[in-house]
Amino acid sequence: MSQLESETTNQFHQAIGAIRSTLERVRGCTAEERQQLQTDVQQLNAMYDKITQGRVEIVIFGEISTGKSALINALIGRDVASVDVQGGWTKEVWGTTWEGAGHRIHGIENSELVLVDTPGINEVGGVGRAELAEVTARKADLILFVVDSDINEVEYSSLVQLAAVNKPIILVLNKKDLYSPSELDLLRRQLQERVAGLVPTEQFVAVAAHPRQVEYVIERPDGSSQSEWRRPPADVIELKTRILEVLEREGLGLIALNAAMYAADKSDRIATVRVQMRKKNADRVIWGMAATKALVVALTPVPVIDVVSGLAIDATTIVTLSRIYGLNFSMAQSRELAKGIAKAAGVFALGELTNWGASLFKGLTATLGTALTIIPQGAAAGFSSYIIGRAAQHYFEHGGSWGPQSPKQVVKDILATTDRDSVMNHLKDEIRSKLNWNRHAGKK
Ligand SMILES: Nc1nc2c(ncn2[C@@H]2O[C@H](COP(=O)(O)OP(=O)(O)OP(=O)(O)O)[C@@H](O)[C@H]2O)c(=O)[nH]1
Ligand SMILES: [Mg+2]
Incomplete structure (x- = not known):
């Protein structure tokens, strides 16, 4: 085991220890305090299960209709999420295991990747849902921040907040099929400039999760022709590679850091409630x-x-x-x-x-x-x-x-x-x- 690996393994065990001792602190509280901290205990237990089972959560976050649900389908290779032109389609946070990714966290048998879909952050009248998405992203091990054009004010301020919690973020420009190569190039440079300091340049990927249908003209042997609308295949391979690279490099460290920060947060909350x-x-x-x-x-x-x-x-x-x-x-x-x-x-x-x-x-x-x-x-x-x-x-x-x-x-x-x-x-x-x-x- 290399020095880095053993350090990461240490961090991992320390994180588990931090969650255990935070739970222990709750046990030392009075019945009334414990009552108040019920949800926190549930969340801590969930985090404990997550880290010990080696579950890595990749949260897909972004504005409505940017193609977050479509991206989950494209990555998994099956239609598991519901995609719709209507904005605000996804109303709940939900997750699905990404079995086909073929990734295992070193040192943890049966570790799994979970892709978590969230409601769009700017839905009219969906304030509670936006908050839920934000909370979910804060718990994530890795965030895929999805945009479909140049970044706007709402997206920018969300990105600033998420970057502040020190989570790895991959900025995903979806619907690249809608742009010509030169437009795409311009957009890429523009986006990279805007998010400089928040997302490293190499963590930027352009994809087409659910490309627009295009018209194919089919020539028949008898000389007649028929046109047909078909959807080209999704193009997310570069993103998949980037995700696996991040996980390969820091998978165990990520979940350890995440769990340790979570435990520290909860520990503060327990103290305040007390x-x-x-x-x-x-x-x-x-x-x-x-x-x-x-x-x-x-x-x-x-x-x-x-x-x-x-x-x-x-x-x-x-x-x-x-x-x-x-x-x-x-x-x-x-x-x-x-x-x-x-x-x-x-x-x-x-x-x-x-x-x-x-x-x-x-x-x-x-x-x-x-x-x-x-x-x-x-x-x-x-x-x-x-x-x-x-x-x-x-x-x-x-x-x-x-x-x-x-x-x-x-x-x-x-x-x-x-x-x-x-x-x-x-x-x-x-x-x-x-x-x-x-x-x-x-x-x-
Ligand atoms: N042209 C194009 N359209 C896309 C692409 N990906 C998604 N879309 C379209 O964008 C629309 C919204 O897709 P969804 O996946 O439902 O978007 P979402 O971000 O999950 O939306 P909410 O759940 O409403 O927040 C649908 O009409 C998709 O067909 C893409 O790569 N190219
Ligand atoms: Mg959706």
Whole structure:
């Protein structure tokens, strides 16, 4: 095995490893996250099958009516795809094995080539289909970009996008039977100039997938003549050779690179989905617990219970948050973390003092049942819970550590970026609504 071959084989195994470990990452997600990632898992499994079976996907891409489906028929040598003068004929992405190609990827038994037909990218009202074609092309190992004349704006921008994903592209000029040799020459030079930097010159091929019928005049022995319309045979041999050359040279490397890039993309997506869902869930827990604490403090007449139950609520918040972030803290650990955060913040900052002091005060005023005192006290306690929750969230987001900052600094930053009034107002509203007081009643 040459050095290049062994390098490629390595890349191939690394790509398989990358897909496996990406799938492994999903297994480490919560049930809710896994639910969200269902399609990604299916796609990753499909990619895994593709690479391990050595399936090379050649995607035919281009505008409507350029002859993409006809090209599949011509390459395969049988009419498997439906061809029509009507633009927008192909409406789905579909693939067919190209058995007659006679190509095998080195190192993989039973490898197969698949030709994938796509809907035209510029069909009127076919926006979804164009997107589907684009997504399919991005997954391709090799793209045949089909045009039937000089390139237009839509084609050019598609080509730019595809070239950016580093896929090998062969630019195919179809319907060459419609051009005279000099026109063809001119068109070839024009196209090569336009796509310079996007498609290398040698990756340009002119073909006739489904040439126009021509009239043949048949002379009979009796001197009479009859005319007949017949279709000349397709001319795609140069393209077939070019495709096989590319595959011969880099077949295994292509599918390996493709699978590795796919895994990396999915890995990013998993991370994003995870972060988003965790944030959303953490948000819900923090607000919910802050509101509960606000209410408990507002409603508990005995000062000591405020503090004890308050701490229990914060610890519960932390237990729940730790689960969201996959760290499963115990109640005791959570209580310690809550205390630690409160200490780092200093009682003043969090308004816990208000909580203590107000509890005594509330003992005196509870009988009056005045909303004037208990609502602000509850909200202040809820606010402290909110801040503790946010600080704990930061701690869990950093894998159960404070990261480069001190806990004091973290809490300080959280306080600086939190709109205290709006949090307090929100919590006051919560208390009022739970106590069944509307704004006006509450003011009485
Ligand atoms: N003259 C000529 N016409 C061709 C050639 N290849 C395809 N055509 C014609 O172009 C038209 C469109 O061909 P299709 O293969 O259906 O084109 P498509 O790109 O698949 O079109 P959509 O599925 O609608 O996007 C048909 O009328 C074909 O007969 C060719 O090499 N020469
Ligand atoms: Mg078609």
